[in-house]
Amino acid sequence: MVSRVFEGPPVMVPSRSAIWLKGWRRFAANRAALLGLLWLILFGVVALWGRQLAPYSMQYANLFAGNEGPSLLHPFGTDSLGQDMLTMVMYGLRYTLAVGFGATVVALVVGVFIGLTSGMAGRLLDEGLMRLTDFVYAFPGFLFAAFIVGAFHGQTEVVILAFGLTQWAGFARLTRGLVLTVRHSELVESGRAIGASRAFIALRYILPQVVNSIIVYTAFVAVNIITLQAELSLFYGTGPALPLISFGQLISQGTADVLGYWWLLVLPVGTLISLLVALVVVGEGLQAALNPKGNRIL
Amino acid sequence: MSTVLKIEDLAVSFPSTDKRIFAVNGLSLEVERGEWLGVVGESGSGKSVSLLACLQLLTGDAHIDRGRAWFEGKDLLRVKRKAMRTILGRKIGMVFQNLANGLDPAMRIGAQVMEPMLAHALCNKPEARRRALSLLAELGLSDPERQFERYPFELSGGMRQRVMIAVALAAEPELLIADEPTTALDTTVQVQVLSVLQAACRKRQMTVIMVTHDLGVATNVCDRVVVMYGGQVMENAEIDAFIQRSVHPYTQGLKGSMIPITGSSGTLQQIQGSAAIFHQVPVGCPFAARCPHAFERCQTERPKLVRLGAEHEAACHLVDQECANVG
Amino acid sequence: MSDRPFLQIQQISKSFALGKARIDAVRAVSMTIAEGETFGLVGESGSGKSTLGRLAIGLMKPDAGSVRASGVDLVTASPAKLREMRKSLQIVFQDAQSALNGRVSVASNIMEPLVIHNQGTPSERLRRIGGLLERVGLTAAHGPAMPDELSGGQLQRVMIARALALGPKLLVCDEILSALDLSVQAQVLSLLEDLRLTEHLAYLFISHNLSAVSYLSQVIGVMYLGELVEWAPTKSLLEKPGHPYTKALFDSILDVPESKAARKPLTILPGDIPSVIDRPKGCPFHTRCPLTMDICRTVPPQLVQVGEHHHAACHAIHAAG
Numbered sequence: 001m002v003s004r005v006f007e008g009p010p011v012m013v014p015s016r017s018a019i020w021l022k023g024w025r026r027f028a029a030n031r032a033a034l035l036g037l038l039w040l041i042l043f044g045v046v047a048l049w050g051r052q053l054a055p056y057s058m059q060y061a062n063l064f065a066g067n068e069g070p071s072l073l074h075p076f077g078t079d080s081l082g083q084d085m086l087t088m089v090m091y092g093l094r095y096t097l098a099v100g101f102g103a104t105v106v107a108l109v110v111g112v113f114i115g116l117t118s119g120m121a122g123r124l125l126d127e128g129l130m131r132l133t134d135f136v137y138a139f140p141g142f143l144f145a146a147f148i149v150g151a152f153h154g155q156t157e158v159v160i161l162a163f164g165l166t167q168w169a170g171f172a173r174l175t176r177g178l179v180l181t182v183r184h185s186e187l188v189e190s191g192r193a194i195g196a197s198r199a200f201i202a203l204r205y206i207l208p209q210v211v212n213s214i215i216v217y218t219a220f221v222a223v224n225i226i227t228l229q230a231e232l233s234l235f236y237g238t239g240p241a242l243p244l245i246s247f248g249q250l251i252s253q254g255t256a257d258v259l260g261y262w263w264l265l266v267l268p269v270g271t272l273i274s275l276l277v278a279l280v281v282v283g284e285g286l287q288a289a290l291n292p293k294g295n296r297i298l
Numbered sequence: 299m300s301t302v303l304k305i306e307d308l309a310v311s312f313p314s315t316d317k318r319i320f321a322v323n324g325l326s327l328e329v330e331r332g333e334w335l336g337v338v339g340e341s342g343s344g345k346s347v348s349l350l351a352c353l354q355l356l357t358g359d360a361h362i363d364r365g366r367a368w369f370e371g372k373d374l375l376r377v378k379r380k381a382m383r384t385i386l387g388r389k390i391g392m393v394f395q396n397l398a399n400g401l402d403p404a405m406r407i408g409a410q411v412m413e414p415m416l417a418h419a420l421c422n423k424p425e426a427r428r429r430a431l432s433l434l435a436e437l438g439l440s441d442p443e444r445q446f447e448r449y450p451f452e453l454s455g456g457m458r459q460r461v462m463i464a465v466a467l468a469a470e471p472e473l474l475i476a477d478e479p480t481t482a483l484d485t486t487v488q489v490q491v492l493s494v495l496q497a498a499c500r501k502r503q504m505t506v507i508m509v510t511h512d513l514g515v516a517t518n519v520c521d522r523v524v525v526m527y528g529g530q531v532m533e534n535a536e537i538d539a540f541i542q543r544s545v546h547p548y549t550q551g552l553k554g555s556m557i558p559i560t561g562s563s564g565t566l567q568q569i570q571g572s573a574a575i576f577h578q579v580p581v582g583c584p585f586a587a588r589c590p591h592a593f594e595r596c597q598t599e600r601p602k603l604v605r606l607g608a609e610h611e612a613a614c615h616l617v618d619q620e621c622a623n624v625g
Numbered sequence: 626m627s628d629r630p631f632l633q634i635q636q637i638s639k640s641f642a643l644g645k646a647r648i649d650a651v652r653a654v655s656m657t658i659a660e661g662e663t664f665g666l667v668g669e670s671g672s673g674k675s676t677l678g679r680l681a682i683g684l685m686k687p688d689a690g691s692v693r694a695s696g697v698d699l700v701t702a703s704p705a706k707l708r709e710m711r712k713s714l715q716i717v718f719q720d721a722q723s724a725l726n727g728r729v730s731v732a733s734n735i736m737e738p739l740v741i742h743n744q745g746t747p748s749e750r751l752r753r754i755g756g757l758l759e760r761v762g763l764t765a766a767h768g769p770a771m772p773d774e775l776s777g778g779q780l781q782r783v784m785i786a787r788a789l790a791l792g793p794k795l796l797v798c799d800e801i802l803s804a805l806d807l808s809v810q811a812q813v814l815s816l817l818e819d820l821r822l823t824e825h826l827a828y829l830f831i832s833h834n835l836s837a838v839s840y841l842s843q844v845i846g847v848m849y850l851g852e853l854v855e856w857a858p859t860k861s862l863l864e865k866p867g868h869p870y871t872k873a874l875f876d877s878i879l880d881v882p883e884s885k886a887a888r889k890p891l892t893i894l895p896g897d898i899p900s901v902i903d904r905p906k907g908c909p910f911h912t913r914c915p916l917t918m919d920i921c922r923t924v925p926p927q928l929v930q931v932g933e934h935h936h937a938a939c940h941a942i943h944a945a946g
Binding site: 454456457485486489490493511512513538541551552554558566568 | 669670776777778779806807808809810811812814815833834835836837839840863873874875876877878879880881882883884885888889891892893894896897898
């Protein structure tokens with residue numbers, strides 16, 4: 001007996017863009033996240049075109065106008081050498097974002113790869129990879145990075161690698177956990193029941209679930225890396241060679257003069273904190289946009 | 299007979315993502331001393347929400363819009379939190395459906411059963427232990443001494459539910475509120491739990507409010523049944539009147555949805571659709587959208603409870619009209 | 626009963642590792658489901674009925690025994706053949722909310738099996754989805770909705786539509802009513818019965834709800850601790866339940882009585898269901914059975930015929946018969 005083919009009026013399938021639009025609306029409904037995103041975009045623009053946008057050059061120094069407070073000419077004031085602090089902050093942003101973004105990408109790629117392999121693999125490989133992950137997780141990443149950076153004199157690529165290679169363990173654990181949860185879910189079982197191949201299940205069911213949580217987590221890792229990097233420069237008191245400058249350096253110089261010239265510390269630190277807050281807020285906005293729980297009508 | 303709990307015109311709403319949900323919309327009911335009252339309805343009918351509201355157990359964002367809940371001369375909705383603590387557990391015991399939430403996973407069974415007696419300073423520790431052991435035995439747990447030292451995860455679902463009942467009864471409350479106490483259990487275990495619950499409460503002459511979606515449970519253990527929909531009482535009837543003479547279309551729909559043990563598949567009577575969630579206070583009869591007999595008046599005017607017998611009332615315009623025609 | 630067997634299960638067993646122990650989820654179960662027939666499987670939680678449901682359609686491989694669907698042995702079939710068999714063997718899960726892909730629309734969920742098995746052109750698929758939605762009592766307008774915009778009952782209908790998309794012969798329904806309201810349960814049951822009659826579907830209907838099982842099924846099997854302790858045509862089982870456990874199950878159903886005075890006493894099955902880790906020797910039910918004899922404690926009873934198409938595994942019946 002030939003089974004019947006059901007025929008009816010054609011249904012509409014919402015397009016991918018419609019689904020993205022829904023996600024965007026949920027994100028945009030969170031005013032703080034939207035503001036944070038704008039702030040991040042502004043920082044990105046400054047980081048990319050800082051040299052063109054900066055009011056002064058890094059070489060500019062007016063020794064007669066040292067340690068001046070914020071003014072129209074120098075909105076962030078000047079330091080003891082008469083260098084414009086706004087310019088320094090804009091250059092610092094470039095370095096900080098390059099390291100923060102680069103190291104986060106390294107951590108993400110390494111961590112997700114190891115987590116996926118571990119979650120999909122057999123017992124032995126899984127055990128091995130997880131021991132390695134635990135080791136890296138427990139390892140004092142700050143000391144490791146400090147050692148590497150010291151040994152290689154703060155070369156940007158090395159700094160990126162050093163941070164990336166100490167921060168991937170969280171990604172690996174998260175990814176593995178997610179893969180394991182999804183792998184034994186009713187969703188995957190119902191996929192197997194309709195005859196879906198492993199690849200179909202991995203791409204349609206497991207990956208989207210994993211990706212969403214990872215995107216959210218990424219924002220928080222970036223926060224961690226940027227903070228670490230600032231701490232590290234603070235620790236060494238030195239940063240990259242000019243014309244690169246890190247927030248850590250600015251801040252460490254600022255602490256020395258904080259009593260007389262508050263703007264040297266407060267304004268760079270404020271900028272850094274606003275960057276971190278923007279990242280966290282955007283991370284939270286993404287969480288709401290990608291996991292529409294509580295959005296149930298019934 | 300005296301009234302133990304009297305709820306008057308209770309309304310509760312809470313926010314959801316975009317619109318407010320009006321869960322309870324003017325509920326009034328009473329329960330008499332020694333009576334087993336069944337509160338029946340589908341999910342979303344407001345049956346659990348209304349009782350939780352009376353016990354001040356609703357989570358933060360729920361809002362009690364109006365109403366009174368009289369218990370021992372006090373309005374439970376306006377009692378201070380601190381005073382509420384001397385009522386909960388001591389005067390009013392509770393048993394919930396969710397086995398996971400009811401018991402502390404890190405505490406031995408014995409300690410949990412003894413806690414209400416010690417917390418309300420009813421007796422000293424050795425006495426509490428003696429009472430707890432006899433309570434566990436009364437509820438049919440074999441080898442209570444051994445169960446006393448075990449943790450909740452070591453017990454089966456049916457055993458855990460009986461321990462929850464023991465905790466609820468430990469301080470000898472006057473009123474027991476049981477919210478779907480047997481819903482998560484297998485049928486043979488359900489009967490077991492109902493049977494010990496019934497025996498224990500009868501012995502103590504307790505008043506019981508049993509919230510359930512299962513008409514089989516309600517009609518087998520309760521003295522009176524209140525049917526709720528849309529946060530309002532649809533029908534309120536003494537058990538024989540409920541079984542034999544229920545008139546509300548929703549009650550009849552629920553009865554028709556009960557699957558008979560016949561073995562031959564006849565057509566089931568059905569209610570169309572599923573229980574509605576109200577984003578505004580229903581203007582007319584909340585059931586109108588699903589009711590096969592709905593007419594114009596049902597959309598615009600809220601039906602009042604009409605008395606049909608000594609212990610039988612229903613809120614339905616159809617019934618109201620028939621009464622008017624006869625009278 | 627139709628006499629053309631569609632699914633034949635012989636002596637299948639399945640065990641799982643639980644820490645260091647092994648638990649037998651299914652023990653030496655044999656059963657047959659005829660074309661267009663509903664086989665109801667009842668038993669308490671932990672009785673192995675869900676595992677049996679998965680074994681029956683090849684979603685799990687048994688440790689021993691054979692499963693044949695329209696002549697094809699699912700245990701030895703190649704992955705390609707097994708995928709082909711998916712078209713005729715489908716399953717609907719208890720929790721539709723988690724078994725459906727919440728990130729894509731209802732229509733996309735129903736389309737997945739059509740895409741996987743390369744059925745129809747894209748525009749044909751859209752029309753078929755419309756037809757399927759209408760067949761399960763929804764409308765084409767539900768297609769673009771996301772799963773979290775539908776109610777529990779509607780989601781269960783979507784799940785059924787998805788399972789129907791490939792034109793199956795057998796549908797395993799695993800506790801599909803237990804998350805639904807009473808009125809919605811009745812609607813879904815009516816839909817299933819209607820589909821069986823018009824589409825000639827067979828069901829393996831797994832539920833702990835004996836009323837629902839007896840409403841829908843032509844044959845009922847009763848499981849206890851992984852074993853099929855009785856199976857019989859519904860009418861025969863309702864009239865003369867043989868196994869004491871089956872009787873206990875029937876006694877535990879709370880029907881609406883005629884009046885308060887006519888209530889049946891609450892009959893209790895003593896004790897609790899034993900843990901699968903230390904399963905009783907002999908008959909698995911002997912620790913709670915009112916008829917236990919010496920032999921029950923040591924010798925496991927075999928399923929034997931006790932009436933027309935009626936089988937039970939109980940020493941007491943065998944002794945009496």
